[in-house]
Amino acid sequence: xxxxxxxxxxxxxxxxxxxxxxxxxxxxxxxxxxxxxxxxxxxxxxxxxxxxxxxxxxxxxxxxxxxxxxxxxxxxxxxxxxxxxxxxxxxxxxxxxxxxxxxxxxxxxxxxxxxxxxxxxxxxxxxxxxxxxxxxxxxxxxxxxxxxxxxxxxxxxxxxxxxxxxxxxxxxxxxxxxxxxxxxxxxxxxxxxxxxxxxxxxxxxxxxxxxxxxxxxxxxxxxxxxxxxxxxxxxxxxxxxxxxxxxxxxxxxxxxxxxxxxxxxxxxxxxxxxxxxxxxxxxxxxxxxxxxxxxxxxxxxxxxxxxxxxxxxxxxxxxxxxxxxxxxxxxxxxxxxxxxxxxxxxxxxxxxxxxxxxxxxxxxxxxxxxxxxxxxxxxxxxxxxxxxxxxxxxxxxxxxxxxxxxxxxxxxxxxxxxxxxxxxxxxxxxxxxxxxxxxxxxxxxxxxxxxxxxxxxxxxxxxxxxxxxxxxxxxxxxxxxxxxxxxxxxxxxxxxxxxxxxxxxxxxxxxxxxxxxxxxxxxxxxxxxxxxxxxxxxxxxxxxxxxxxxxxxxxxxxxxxxxxxxxxxxxxxxxxxxxxxxxxxxxxxxxxxxxxxxxxxxxxxxxxxxxxxxxxxxxxxxxxxxxxxxxxxxxxxxxxxxxxxxxxxxxxxxxxxxxxxxxxxxxxxxxxxxxxxxxxxxxxxxxxxxxxxxxxxxxxxxxxxxxxxxxxxxxxxxxxxxxxxxxxxxxxxxxxxxxxxxxxxxxxxxxxxxxxxxxxxxxxxxxxxxxxxxxxxxxxxxxxxxxxxxxxxxxxxxxxxxxxxxxxxxxxxxxxxxxxxxxxx
Numbered sequence: 001x002x003x004x005x006x007x008x009x010x011x012x013x014x015x016x017x018x019x020x021x022x023x024x025x026x027x028x029x030x031x032x033x034x035x036x037x038x039x040x041x042x043x044x045x046x047x048x049x050x051x052x053x054x055x056x057x058x059x060x061x062x063x064x065x066x067x068x069x070x071x072x073x074x075x076x077x078x079x080x081x082x083x084x085x086x087x088x089x090x091x092x093x094x095x096x097x098x099x100x101x102x103x104x105x106x107x108x109x110x111x112x113x114x115x116x117x118x119x120x121x122x123x124x125x126x127x128x129x130x131x132x133x134x135x136x137x138x139x140x141x142x143x144x145x146x147x148x149x150x151x152x153x154x155x156x157x158x159x160x161x162x163x164x165x166x167x168x169x170x171x172x173x174x175x176x177x178x179x180x181x182x183x184x185x186x187x188x189x190x191x192x193x194x195x196x197x198x199x200x201x202x203x204x205x206x207x208x209x210x211x212x213x214x215x216x217x218x219x220x221x222x223x224x225x226x227x228x229x230x231x232x233x234x235x236x237x238x239x240x241x242x243x244x245x246x247x248x249x250x251x252x253x254x255x256x257x258x259x260x261x262x263x264x265x266x267x268x269x270x271x272x273x274x275x276x277x278x279x280x281x282x283x284x285x286x287x288x289x290x291x292x293x294x295x296x297x298x299x300x301x302x303x304x305x306x307x308x309x310x311x312x313x314x315x316x317x318x319x320x321x322x323x324x325x326x327x328x329x330x331x332x333x334x335x336x337x338x339x340x341x342x343x344x345x346x347x348x349x350x351x352x353x354x355x356x357x358x359x360x361x362x363x364x365x366x367x368x369x370x371x372x373x374x375x376x377x378x379x380x381x382x383x384x385x386x387x388x389x390x391x392x393x394x395x396x397x398x399x400x401x402x403x404x405x406x407x408x409x410x411x412x413x414x415x416x417x418x419x420x421x422x423x424x425x426x427x428x429x430x431x432x433x434x435x436x437x438x439x440x441x442x443x444x445x446x447x448x449x450x451x452x453x454x455x456x457x458x459x460x461x462x463x464x465x466x467x468x469x470x471x472x473x474x475x476x477x478x479x480x481x482x483x484x485x486x487x488x489x490x491x492x493x494x495x496x497x498x499x500x501x502x503x504x505x506x507x508x509x510x511x512x513x514x515x516x517x518x519x520x521x522x523x524x525x526x527x528x529x530x531x532x533x534x535x536x537x538x539x540x541x542x543x544x545x546x547x548x549x550x551x552x553x554x555x556x557x558x559x560x561x562x563x564x565x566x567x568x569x570x571x572x573x574x575x576x577x578x579x580x581x582x583x584x585x586x587x588x589x590x591x592x593x594x595x596x597x598x599x600x601x602x603x604x605x606x607x608x609x610x611x612x613x614x615x616x617x618x619x620x621x622x623x624x625x626x627x628x629x630x631x632x633x634x635x636x637x638x639x640x641x642x643x644x645x646x647x648x649x650x651x652x653x654x655x656x657x658x659x660x661x662x663x664x665x666x667x668x669x670x671x672x673x674x675x676x677x678x679x680x681x682x683x684x685x686x687x688x689x690x691x692x693x694x695x696x697x698x699x700x701x702x703x704x705x706x707x708x709x710x711x712x713x714x715x716x717x718x719x720x721x722x723x724x725x726x727x728x729x730x731x732x733x734x735x736x737x738x739x740x741x742x743x744x745x746x747x748x749x750x751x752x753x754x755x756x757x758x759x760x761x762x763x764x765x766x767x768x769x770x771x772x773x774x775x776x777x778x779x780x781x782x783x784x785x786x787x788x789x790x791x792x793x794x795x796x797x798x799x800x801x802x803x804x805x806x807x808x809x810x811x812x813x814x815x816x817x818x819x820x821x822x823x824x825x
Contacts, residue, residue, distance in 0.1 A: 038068065040548070040603055045069070045080075045117040053109065054700050055737035055776060056745060060141065061104035063112060066698050068606035068656050070117075076101045076201075080117050080137050081599045082610030082652060087121070087138040087208075090175075091148070093182050093249045095141075096261050097208040097305065101201055102245070106173050106186050107141065108824070110776065111152050114142035124317060126361045126369055130435040130443050130500070132509060134542060134552060149178040152825050158783075160192070160818030165238075167192050167818050174825065184247040192787070193239040193813050195267075202265055202301050209323065209357055212373040212431045213451050217513050217536035217556060218492050220451060223563030225381040225423045227299075227329040227349045235795060235810045238270035255313075260306040269297040275808040277631075280721035280800075284678050286628045287339055295333040302326050315363040326352040339398050339631045343576060346386040353379040367437045374430035381423045387576040389415040399576075402632045406571070406579075407473030407482070408463050416464035419573045423564065427453040441503060447496035447513070455564035459484040461571055475571060478581050484523065484570035490561060491518040498538075507542040515559065521567045521584050528567075528584040534559055549600040560589040562622055566637050580624075580635045587639045592617045606656035611649070618644045625676045642674035642681070659699050665692040677803065686800075687715040703736035716800040723800045724756035740776075745769045753798050755807075761796040771822075781822040791815040 001021040008015065037051035052066040064070050064078060071079045078085040078100045088095050088103040095103045121138040122128040153174040160167035169190040176183040188196040197205075203226065242265070249259040272294040279286040305323040333345040360372045389399055393411050403410050408417075431449030438444070460483040463471040474480045498511030512535060519530040538556035545551070565572060568582045592615075599610040621644055624635045647670040654663045669688045674681060694708040712727040731749040738744065746768035754760045771783035794811045 038603060038606075043119040043121075045119070045601075047115040047117070049109070049112040049115055052698060054698070054704065054735075055740070056704070056735040056743045057109035059105055059109055060107040060112060063109050063115070064104060066696075067115065068654065068661065069601050069608040071652075072104065076104070078104060078139065080119075080139070081601050081608060082597070082612060083135060083137045083599070085117075085137050085139050089138065089140045090182070091143055091177050092140060093177070094208070094259060095184065096245070096247045096263075097259075097307075099205065100139075101197065102186065103141070105196060107175070108152070108154055108173070110824075111143055111147050111175070112141055113144040116140040116142060124359075124361050124371070126315075126317065126363050127371060127435070130369060130437065130445065132500070132507075132540065132542075134550070143177060147175075147177065149176075151176050154822050154824045156820055156822045158190075158192075158785075158818045158820030160816060162816050163814050165191070167816060169194070169818060169820065171196075180252075181250040182248065184245075186243070186245045188241060188243040191238070191240040192816055192818060193236070193241075195239070195241055196243050197263070197265060199265070199267060199299050199301065202263065202303065205263070205303060208307075209321065209355055209375065212375055212429050213449060213492075215538075216431070216447070216449055216451075216492075216494055216496060216515075217538065217558050218451060218494070218515065219558055219560045220427075220453060220490060220492075221561065221563045222377075222379070222425050222427065222453070222455065223423065223565055225349070225383050225421065225565070226327070226351055227331060227347050227383065235812055236269045236271040237811055237813060238268070239813065240268040242266040255311050257309040258307070261303070263301075263303040265299070265301045267297070267299045269295075269299075271295050271297065272811040273808055275806065278805045278807075280718040280723070280804060281677075281682070284628065284680075287630060289631050290338040291335060293333060293335040295331055297331045298329065300328045317359075317361040319357070319359040321355075321357040323355045323357075324353070325355075326350075337631070340577065341390050341397070343390075344388040345575065347383065349381065349383040351379065351381040353377065369435040369437070371433040371435070372430075373433075374428070377425065377427045377429075379423075379425040381421075381425075383421045385417075385419045385421075385573055385575065387415075387417045387573075389417075389576060391415050398630045399632065401629050402579075405476050405629070406461070407475045407480075409465065409471060409473075412466055415576075417461070417573065417576060418464060418470070419459060419461050421459040421572070422457070424456040425453070426455075427451070442499070442501045445496075445498040445500065445511070447494075447498075449492075449494050449496070451490070451492040453488075453490040455488045457484055457486045457488070457564040457568050459568070459570060459572055461573060478569070478571055481524070481570040481581070484568040484572070486521060486523040486564055486568040486570075488521040488564040488567055489518070492516070505544050507540075507544070509540040509542075511539070512537045517559075517588070519561070521564070523567075523569055523584060526584075530585070530587065545600075548603070550598070552595075552597045554593075554595045554597075556593050558591045558593060560591060560622075562586060562589075562637075566622070577632045578635075579633070580637075583637050586622055586637060587620065589618060589622050589639075590620050592619075606654075606661070608654040609652070611651035613649045614647070616646045621674075623674065623676065625679075627678055640674065640676075644674060645672040646670070659697055661696045661698060663692075663694040663696070665694075666690070675803065682718075685717045687713075689713050701737075703734065706733040707731075714800070718800070718803070723805050725798055725800070726754040726756070728752045728754075741772060741774055743769070743771045743773075751795075753796065755798060761798070763792055763795045764790050765792070766790050779824050781824070783820040783822060784817070785820060786815065786817045788813060788815045 002024045004021055035048045037048050039046045047067050049063050053063060057063050061072060065072055069081055073079055085100055088100050118138040120133045121136040122133045151174060156171040158169035169192055172187045174185045245263045247261040251257050275291050277289045303325045307321045309319045311317040328350045331347045335343045356376045358374045362370045391397055391412060391414055403415055408415060429451050431447055434446045436444045463473060465471050473482055475482050492515055494513050494515040496513035498509055501508045515534045517532055521528050536557045541553045543551045566582045567584050567586055569584055572580050574580060595614040597612045601608050621640050622637055623640045624637055626633055626635045650667040652665045667690045671686045673684045675684055690712040692708060692710045696706040697704045708731045710729040714725045716723045729749060729751040733747040735745040748766045750764050752760055752762040766789040767787045768789060769785045771781055773781040791814055794809045797808050799806045
């Protein structure tokens, strides 16, 4: 249009004028045939998935890795602008209660239309304006047209050969979505070592449960008496895995949502590891130890969750969830120690738990909101331990002094130890929140909450004699206590007050909580009780420079309480060379926690910057007092006035130049730990700094490459000794889409670790995949996949703690080559 100018002079009467602009240089209608790759709408960032795909992608994870501002961290979690995504939804419906790993590794990439990142996400719409949700990030996957009310997904079948066995693989992944309900099924049956969910993933699978007292300032540790496997599920000689999962959601009407999931996982693992432990302080008199161990591990795990959400109107919402979990795990270990000799060990456990959650939210009027959250947990754990050690009745064995102290029969050819344990936990965690809205900028939050916990712990140590009978020993220390029968009751009644104020760019949230604590444990006819009050302040300041740039400062004081096993006075075998007994009058541990978080995302040049710094000071720390007899460790616990400190800093800057994305990650960690060994106190300091620069291309038609280099330095000052490790690990990933039908992908990593004494160790990983499909919409795809192409035998790991330097060599699966057929629905 031509520019039109006119001066308007105001007067005391209304002026009405009509302006009609005339055409100047005008174009005909313009049709936009491509979408903007990224759009920002309020707190929602929308990525157009097709704008970042070149045809080599097969699953959601492959797409997310290419999005600016999005990262997949080493644990497989999705991070957006430095914050971990807490929930993934598909078409607005929770996917396995938002579990990110199941979603990223199984949802097919070609079904994805839009990826919506929901910042400041609130589970409950009624609390959105009164609660701090800055750390809550969710992701919603919008499916392409034609994927609704229709089954989609793929089924993969494969076979192959290895030096020792035949290989098989079957992976059905089926999805159905409609406006009213959804069904998902993911299966994975293979002996190639490909793990959809590891045992740790399933153990940490929370099902969306969040503790009501998470922000109260109280931390109560119920302990974990499940089986701690020796090996991870990715580094072993043989790995067989079976996974079957189902997820559903159903909305019979607009006010009621029903959902649930079922997960069953079974794994069989054969592992082998060589290690060497060098104790850093020669004055302690602990001999260095070389070990060779192999183990067969079996795990069967099952989870079932059902959920209901009822919202008859905007002012009322009722949620109920129940999650049950059960497992049956065992581990058979053969261990040779240069100090102890040969040992055979067996661990078994069949725990189960039931967790229930009830939430009710009520909006009385525009200024008053009530929220009730209650969670109840019942858990039963029953670990059994058995160790068989060779004994020379006429000689001097390294375990003899420990056996005599335990009161064992030392005249037998073997020490055959057994231990039964049983831990029953029953906990109620509930709170009532009242929000009073003063105006659009401020509100008060009053919280009345409680934690009621009861734990019962029973254990007994016994010796199997040669005739098969059991002998109950009487130790020559610890007052002769080889059994436990302990009841531990904990209560916390607290009142919290917080004020939230928005003024300009600032959001201030000062507050505090007042707690009335009650501790009581009863064992061996004695009762130990401790009741006290505590004031716990907290504070948060958020500066919102721009919509996509913010700085947050937090401080909180936390009170930490231990579990029943550290209070129990009787002996407990963690294993044959690690014995502990508790202290019934242990007090709580207090900590100061300060954190600073900065994030910035520039949509115009795709520059993403975030930095996080955290400092923790633990005072009145509960710590262990450890003594060694040869390599046999005996520990108890006490309250210490020595403070431990930890500083952690992490930052990432990411910038996109056209089709090239550059990234630099940097981290620094400092820890100061006081330890007590052989009656001596020593201060141990550790420094770790890591730098990871990377560059990645994202061409639509040309091959793409990703280059990374990880440089890490770890220094430990352990009493009188010092250690230093330097790690260099370059890696490259390459993918190409050739002739619009052939996909080639490969990744290679070289890891070298300098031990600081002139010696270094290294290993390599190289995997590759070659696949063919007629075009992107083809139903059939044929694939050859090779892992460990260089046929590396083992991986080497070096580490140091506050007591020793540890070197281990873990033997891994040999070269695997499989042929696969994929059918897409």
